[in-house]
Amino acid sequence: MNETENLSERAIDLQELLASQQTLLLSTASSSCVPDLSYAPFVRDQAGCFYIFVSELAGHTANLLNNPQASVMFIRPESETRNLFARERAVFNCSVKELDCDEPTYAAQLMALQDKFGEVVSVLRSLSDFHLFALCPESGRYVAGFGRAYTINVEDGTLSPFAKKQG
Template sequence: MDPTLVDLLRALLLGRAVAALATLHDGRPFASMVPFAVTKTGGRLRLVVHVSGLAAHTRDMRSVPEICLMVMAPEMDDVPPQALPRVSISGQAEFIAKDDPEHAMLKAAYLGKFPEAADLFQLGDFSIVAIEPTSARFVAGFARAMTLSAESLTAAFHESPTS
């Protein structure tokens, strides 16, 4: 992938705090907003969310772990909405048990981005969910769209940035 596109993709995923999360709710599409963090360890790229058991999207992910996260650049006065950079990542949601050795690392990644969420980890109904990408649709701007495999998406995070 072109280095400027790699930088743009990274900026979206590392610079934005909230993603739209699409799940299946009783067989119908359902979208909600979730804070997310990105981890890049052991050759794997994963997105991390911390969700309440009271939320519909949490129950949905437990029933049907196939999800989609969309991250979008902020709206700008001089850019038409359809030209805004964005990425939709399809993936598998995996609930990580508190006694799983990965839990501490994923929690640290999440709190590294959202330190104000520390108190939520004391609540018993919240869970860490690691989303393993299976593919992505990256729109870098108007008429600049591409489909990325999980491997291509991961490679973008292991390449040297241009800046």
């Protein structure tokens, strides 16, 4: 198998990992730069942005409103992993945008969330403290195991070997 075929197969593995997940791990920072790790159910659009609908009661919501950047991670469950030191995972650094309820994307993504997660979304929509955010990847890294780390081209989903930065 040549390098191109291998990268194509790994890109398929990455898409399968993302498709197998219903929630994302969410890393945000408070206004005083304290890191906060949480999770949220999500849907993804054709452009590759992730949409989450979260409450003001959660610390990550204030963090996203005050600092519109986040990292998200998708990771293979422990029960499906041979070696816990080499779990398959993808991490994306994202710009964050809150969607206003009058934007066309707002209704479409809330409907996508409701289609995926059921009536609980219609209940959450009735609560005034929920916000819809688009988390749009700016860069990404995919680790398929030991010695198999790749940079994700967030425009087209292709992979290239990850090169550690010198310095």
